[in-house]
Amino acid sequence: MYKKILVPLDGSDRAEAILPHVEKLAKLYGSEVLFMRTVEGDYFVPGYQEVVDISGYEQEYARRKKEVESYLESLRLKFNEKGISNRPIVSYDSVVQSILNTAEKEEVDLIALASHGRSGLARAFYGSVASGVLNRIDRPLLIIRSN
Template sequence: MYRKILITTDGSAVSQHTACAGVKFAQQMGAEVLVLFVAPEYQYPVYVEIVPPAYPSEVEYIEQMQRMGQETMGSVLRSAQECGLKHTCLTAFSDAAALKIVDVAEQQDCDLIFMGSHGRSGWGQLLLGSVTNKVLSQTSKPVLVHRLIREPGS
């Protein structure tokens, strides 16, 4: 039914559990997996003339976020390997995570977006995470929203 499933993760424990559930779902469907981590865009210092010495350059920031993306997606990729699935990972940069998720799903020809109902967006996401809500409203692709009954480790 689904050939290629986009699975998102933001690095939170809930998101990691959701992503691994996405891999299990992909295994049942016999689908390829694309794991996506969306990092925020580089923020230039407000006062460019006075850059603090510890402030990373744009290149350093991009390299750091690439490493963070690889670490974040590592357990999901290991899970996909263990399931014998064809898999790839991608770190993308955007301050509008939901729009980037939709764009990547379109560009990569994904049949389904698999994501959690809660990430690390805070207490205001009582029913459905804000990124998930925005993805649902911005895409015509099917979105499977995975919701954990209880927090990981409880």
């Protein structure tokens, strides 16, 4: 039923609340789990006639990328030990768009993620990954609310 499960994560304990659910589903269906995390970059637009040394930005971006890769590798090893087929995916687009693109490209059968449960003004201000995916996805979506 669920041959591939996409699990978008942000590195937080709240996001990882989905992992026990994914583990059970993967064992039940013999699914491959795709752990995904986005390397977010700060977009910088210099002012008119401004000279900018971008080496600091490049170093910070490289640090973030390495951190993301290390995080995904630790998850990969944990799930390998449990006998669950998995692989990491690092994305570089906006989070919601990365999830949508990866789901389509990888032909996943399920997207599983935890929602932080924001509502009202906080949701409007910060946006909601779960809401953004829910409103645009064309396949099953498992959302759990993390505390």
